[in-house]
Amino acid sequence: MQLKRKASTSIGASLAAATAGLLGQSPGRAIAQELAPWEYDTAILLYSESDNRVRDVSLNLDARKEVREEAFLNLKLAIDTLTGASPSGAAPANTVQTFTTPSGGSTFDIAAGEQVLDPSFLDTRTALAANYDFPLGRFTRFDLGLSLSDEYDYSHSGVNMKLDRDFDNRNTTFTFGLALANDSIDPVGGAPIGLAPMTATGGNKQGDQSKDVTDILLGVTQVLNRHSLVQFNVSLSESDGYQTDPYKILSVVDPVTGNPVIAPPLNGLPYLYRYENRPDTRDKQSIYGLYKRDIGGNVFDVSYRYMTDDWDVDSHTIDLHYRWNLESGSYLQPHLRFYSQTAAGFYHSVLFNGTPLPDFASADYRLSEFDGLTLGIKFGRETRRGEMSGRLEIYQQTGSASPGSQVGSLQSFDLNPGLEAIIAQFSYKFGG
Amino acid sequence: MLKRILPAAAALAALALPSAPGAEIPAALDPVDGKVIWVDFWASWCGPCRRSFPWMNQMLDRYGDQGLQIIGVNVDKDRGLADEFLAATPARFDLRFDPAGALAERFGVEAMPNSFLLDAEGNVIAEHYGFRYEDADEYEAAIVAALGAANRGR
């Protein structure tokens, strides 16, 4: 059980008790129930990719209140504003390329030799979550929650629960978690028919889509000794419904020259691009382990996650932090994260003309084979009412194109250029 | 369910020591002379402990003259942290300091805070884990019952 500094509150309580004693009040509830007051955690985050790609500004507010003894209400609000351009999945070419915007209302050109970025990426997302966590007997805690989010073309609603049970003088804790979500996808212009050609007027589209996601988590936390503990989790996730990204396409190129292929007649665009198509289910499993250790007042932690799914993606994540607690309540925390994933079975950097169309295909770099590296530093300082902190990180992805895709003229282009992003966050915790 | 890790008389003798062996406080015994003794193990890092102190002060105010003695045993390894806690949340009851946890171990402490209600011989009448406002009336009732039995004489 953690103790937060609340000097003024306890002096108040002590005075109240002392006064009650002096007044000789009769037995009963003379001491006030001093439940923990509101505690707030606010943060503003900037995520910015190089080359005029995606930029996200995120505002976050978390509030926590003890509403009944040992039972807490947690409320979260997050507002994200997304701007910038995102890779559409089409490959660069030695010629000007023309694409249709998602609404189908206009087209835009990409210069020869340039990476294809879809510029129409303005969106605001609002997310709300509420959780109530409370004890069930001496050794069990239960957490029940609701989550909602909304943006122009996507909305989410979900419920979640978590059960924690302590054993062995609270040295061992078993955790069971379950989350159910229903997401509605209402793409601008409609969801495209999978693998259908992109047309100048935004044809080949159908209506709204949805998907259901079920997440299960089983975990055990074990205290090793006075200075360290470990956590081990197994997670399963099943997603049923529309998994495709409605705005992503694939270039169709000649298998020898690598050049774009002329679009069919009446298509309206010079070259042929096909909308991507993903399976309508996705099963993921992951195992996760965390080791956290106090070293002379400083804290080191390392975690590892292995994920595998039925899209053939396998990933490894290693995350390390070292929190160096300085005097006067400040700290410095460097951070290192290594990430590596294999490509989804249906990831193709380009499609080849003349080859039979696969059932599923995507050129989304997020399903490609790549490595990610994050390097960051965080500085925090206690303030009179709480804590102030800032962190700065760089995140770099280096990816590979799908095997055999760099044919002909494509050899002079990077079909999976990766990305570089800066993450900057400022936080202020107060109250309590 | 109540443990007897420490024989009753030895419990009283251990409590009479103001702090664990090796501490800087001289070994003069502090009297453990209550008819009923509430022993509470606490620490600066324990959240509910902060809530229990005003209540324990109140119990002492109400029942001290009927023979209730309260002894708060601190298990902080850093005495400075205990002092900081006491500056913000004062105790009118007796204190002991057990940084090595020897007394906690001998009493078989299973939670923080952990309180033991002892009779004048050092027998454990009741044991409570944690501190909750909701249970305060129950704790008080146990004290009142124990005092009643003690004051009716043997």
Place this chain on the structure above:
Amino acid sequence: MRKGKGLLALLAVGALGAAAAGCSGLGVQPWDRDVLARDDMQLVSDPVEAALDEHIYFSKEASSGGQGFGGGGCGCN
């Protein structure tokens, strides 16, 4: 049943078994939890930051979750 699922089930059982074995020797006395009670020693010492990172990596990579759930869904992956 996929090979992957079987492997994970085995690992899960192994881990829980290891934890049960841990009950016999590992741990700390209730009065010795001073270090473990510190904010910076909690499993998630900064929930807001953890959620922000989870959102970033969920949007930019094919994996999510692990320590907690995979986040509240968005139109970003």
